[in-house]
Amino acid sequence: MSARTGILLVVSGPSGSGKTTLCRKLADSGEAHYSISCTTRQPRPGEVNGKDYHFLSKEEFYHKLEAGEFLEHAVVHGNLYGSLKTEVISYLTGGTDVVMDIDVQGADQVRSCPDADIQRAFVDLFVMPPSEEELHERLSGRGTDSREIIDLRMANALEEMQHWGRYAYRLLSSSREDDYAKFQALVAAERLRVSRIS
Amino acid sequence: MSARTGILLVVSGPSGSGKTTLCRKLADSGEAHYSISCTTRQPRPGEVNGKDYHFLSKEEFYHKLEAGEFLEHAVVHGNLYGSLKTEVISYLTGGTDVVMDIDVQGADQVRSCPDADIQRAFVDLFVMPPSEEELHERLSGRGTDSREIIDLRMANALEEMQHWGRYAYRLLSSSREDDYAKFQALVAAERLRVSRIS
Numbered sequence: 001m002s003a004r005t006g007i008l009l010v011v012s013g014p015s016g017s018g019k020t021t022l023c024r025k026l027a028d029s030g031e032a033h034y035s036i037s038c039t040t041r042q043p044r045p046g047e048v049n050g051k052d053y054h055f056l057s058k059e060e061f062y063h064k065l066e067a068g069e070f071l072e073h074a075v076v077h078g079n080l081y082g083s084l085k086t087e088v089i090s091y092l093t094g095g096t097d098v099v100m101d102i103d104v105q106g107a108d109q110v111r112s113c114p115d116a117d118i119q120r121a122f123v124d125l126f127v128m129p130p131s132e133e134e135l136h137e138r139l140s141g142r143g144t145d146s147r148e149i150i151d152l153r154m155a156n157a158l159e160e161m162q163h164w165g166r167y168a169y170r171l172l173s174s175s176r177e178d179d180y181a182k183f184q185a186l187v188a189a190e191r192l193r194v195s196r197i198s
Numbered sequence: 199m200s201a202r203t204g205i206l207l208v209v210s211g212p213s214g215s216g217k218t219t220l221c222r223k224l225a226d227s228g229e230a231h232y233s234i235s236c237t238t239r240q241p242r243p244g245e246v247n248g249k250d251y252h253f254l255s256k257e258e259f260y261h262k263l264e265a266g267e268f269l270e271h272a273v274v275h276g277n278l279y280g281s282l283k284t285e286v287i288s289y290l291t292g293g294t295d296v297v298m299d300i301d302v303q304g305a306d307q308v309r310s311c312p313d314a315d316i317q318r319a320f321v322d323l324f325v326m327p328p329s330e331e332e333l334h335e336r337l338s339g340r341g342t343d344s345r346e347i348i349d350l351r352m353a354n355a356l357e358e359m360q361h362w363g364r365y366a367y368r369l370l371s372s373s374r375e376d377d378y379a380k381f382q383a384l385v386a387a388e389r390l391r392v393s394r395i396s
Contacts, residue, residue, distance in 0.1 A: 067368040122338055125390070126392075154295065166390060167389060167392055168391065168392060168393075169387070169392060170390055170392050181367075182387075182390060183385075185382070185387045186382040186383075186384035186386075186390060187382075188379075188380060188383035188387070189367070189384040189386070189388070190387070192367040192368055192380060192384060193367060194365055194366060194368050195366075198369060
């Protein structure tokens with residue numbers, strides 16, 4: 001009477017919106033599994049295979065890509081990134097909620113995935129910075145970056161922010177505490193969804 | 199950027215599920231407007247016209263019914279009850295959330311209302327008692343009612359409970375505190391809905 005399948009919570013938003021903090025916090029509290037991406041880039045010092053990323057060779061990545069194993073994938077700075085469909089689905093069908101921190105293009109790919117398990121689980125949220133001024137503040141970092149770098153980050157963020165209308169939910173960032181309370185409310189509410197009760 | 203239209207939260211569930219307490223508590227906290235029904239029954243001592251109900255004559259009621267002014271209506275023990283569409287819509291378009299505590303048939307009527315403002319605002323929740331044993335306990339009341347009355351209430355409740363699958367959300371009642379926390383989470387989440395941001 002009370003078993004349910006998991007939520008696939010896809011979270012997008014520009015750098016500086018705080019989306020990654022929200023996702024990490026939810027996963028760290030044990031409330032959801034943070035989806036681990038595959039990547040062809042080299043591990044950085046301290047990164048653990050199977051924890052931070054699944055590190056794959058380009059050959060392995062392309063093999064999985066051609067086999068349709070990725071829920072979404074992207075090329076960033078010449079490296080390939082992707083999320084394994086079977087991994088995500090195994091959590092969902094086991095009743096574990098999965099959180100994915102991905103950009104607008106990645107979210108589009110997940111949203112259009114025809115797999116019934118994914119469709120049933122899918123919920124998308126766009127996190128917006130409170131204002132352009134505050135965003136600029138957040139993207140300026142520790143004051144060590146050049147004006148050009150900050151301007152580029154700002155332009156990218158503003159471009160990304162055009163697309164919030166595609167999402168089911170939008171969170172307008174205020175304080176970290178308020179943001180996380182709303183994020184938790186979203187998860188709590190989606191856990192009451194009749195369409196995921198089996 | 200941040201204005202939104204209200205949520206029309208339609209809450210159903212059998213007697214003993216605690217749905218009325220949830221709705222009243224939300225309204226009393228100032229978080230939502232509790233939709234006031236029209237009725238043709240006589241006011242009971244202490245009931246205030248325009249607060250507890252809009253008390254109408256049968257002629258007035260039928261006039262409004264024929265004019266399509268009711269969002270939903272029902273006959274209970276020979277008396278007519280109904281919710282005024284214009285009243286609900288004026289709260290919603292003003293950005294105030296409205297909570298309606300109605301039965302399965304009433305919820306069906308609201309769900310199938312073709313009005314765009316209602317469709318946009320509509321969210322439905324079914325509140326389930328934790329178990330049949332607990333429901334029986336709650337419906338037995340103060341021990342002053344006859345076995346027949348209690349059996350009838352039980353039968354009505356079990357019939358009503360068949361229909362939770364029509365709702366978007368289902369809350370399985372546990373404690374009053376947990377139930378209200380989930381109810382608040384649902385409202386908080388629905389306030390992030392992109393489709394209601396204008």
